[in-house]
Amino acid sequence: MMMGLCIRTENWPHPLRDLNYNVELIEPTFTNSKGETVNPDLILTTKKYNHAIIFECKCKTIESNQMSKYSNILPSDLIEKGKANVPDPKNFSADICIASFEKGIKENSEIIKYKFPVILCEEGKIDKHNSNFNCIRLNQIFPVNLNKEHRPPVSFYPFSHEKEDERMFISYVLRTLVSRNLAGKHENTVEEILKDAHPYWKNIDQHHKKIFLRTAECILSDFSKGELKGILDKIREDKNVKYKINPLTTNSLKDKCEKIIERMSKEGNLKPYFPQTAS
């Protein structure tokens, strides 16, 4: 959603692009002023207004420790550590911003405590809550009105580790299995699959990589015994677990995959795969 606001996308407003904001970095890792490692989702910068927005996109889960680390990011961290390119670093400003589709997130005590601006995608608009940005011109674009044709681009960052993205995550894992199978790679470890499936895999932090690996393993193992039995096989080779698709089943796999996704859409996930964290 946020990337779409600064990238030309038809049927989605891009007011940040009009202020010359660009995608500077996705999934960056750097240290804050206290030397703690931070890994926000996205940094947008505008040379025109000498400003950066550091985005954390959230559904429900807010980790207190993470918010505390973000509060210790200074604009000079971005400059000194080469995370923002602007023409006038001495007058450069930056804001941490929480972006979400969840209305309730603006009431979160951690977010309120640190006075982070919150951008919410709501019914008919995208609006700013809680605090202002340090860039006056940026504050003026809100609310951004949405019409009935507007739909956010959901493919620049296709899925996160949050529960809401589980169906999408499964689709990407299955797509990767099929694609690797078509390329002649019939037996695949979970890590090989995820390296192809997640477009930002290299810079996902270790903690979240483990979540993805564990979740994918659990999903594929379940599917090989259940809905994809006879199509997807689990193979053990020494200490490695690999997954193999029967090369002749690409089309029946597609039908079964859609049934899985459809079932999950209708019934919700009977067995949630991503770990559930308290809000």
Next chain:
Amino acid sequence: MLIQNRIQLNEYLENAMTNSYEKIKEEGEYDTYQNLLKTYIIESNVGLNELEKTIKSLGFGVTVTRTEDNTLSVVNIANNNIKVTFFADSFNSRFWLLHTIGNSKSTDGIIRKTVGTQINGLDHPWFSTGFLENIVKNEKDIFRGLTLKYDDIFIKEEDSIPIKSLSMKLWGTAASNVLKSLKSDNDLKNSVSISGIGIKRNFDGNFIIEDIGSWGKFTAKGTSIDGHLQILSELRKKYEETLKFIEDEIFIERKFNGVGYNLRGSSITIVLKKEIKDLDIFLNDLISSKRPFRIWGIKNLIDDEFVKVVGIDLHNNDPLDIEITPNWIRIYMNKGACGNTVMRLLANIQRHYDSEARIEGELSGKII
């Protein structure tokens, strides 16, 4: 005739072309299957050996004979019923030219089957309605006529729709007036899909009459082989520029720079003028893995009128993400993928669903 180089080939093709033209003049109407000079453009992401391999896999006997020019080969194809020769010019390694004077029923079939085989890296160029209309605007060319072909493959038989299929040949100077009338009719306007254009061009006392098909088939009559090759070269270049623009400027690049990812690129949106009534039925055909779309995918319902497809283009095994509503289709592909996927999608949506479908917004005019 033994062809060893391009000079010999041009001489051979020009003789064949002139003879058939003389015959048409003498005998009047010519049969569709007569052996006119035809050139098929093939979009390729592989070497010429893939062509041989694919044709063999279809059950044909194939011999490929190299000439003294390493970008020119003679491909002889035969089985019990068919015997044809193609002269394969791979000087442009991305867009091959396959010349033949073989019977068009046989040669069309072989080319369609060969290109339609999954994951072989071969495809047709897909000239959209807009691309073909633009050919006519060239001042050097005299417009002779056009063919329309439309077949709605997304609608079930029992549905009552104004036009299920339309096939029409409009030849003569008033053809464009008829086209205008068809486009202004509410029931017809989404079914006016141009499948071919006929032009004539003069070259210093010689001339060429060219029929250009939307799938990259060029049928030539006249007295100038240079004219035929010139028209081929111009249109191939124009199409190649469009593909290069899509691949270099639009396809998404996620570059890891050691600390994070830089992102460049965006999506392409096809805007429909005919609303999709049932996204599920539409997508079942679009991502069925079958020709003409050749897309495999998994549907994800985001809201009642917004679906995301996580797919694969089976032409090259390129990942493809599609976001679709009843009124538009957003396409995302990664750097390194083949831009022909976008053109295949656009041209075939025009041919099989909505001839008014266009790339709109900032990319309008840059991709037609």
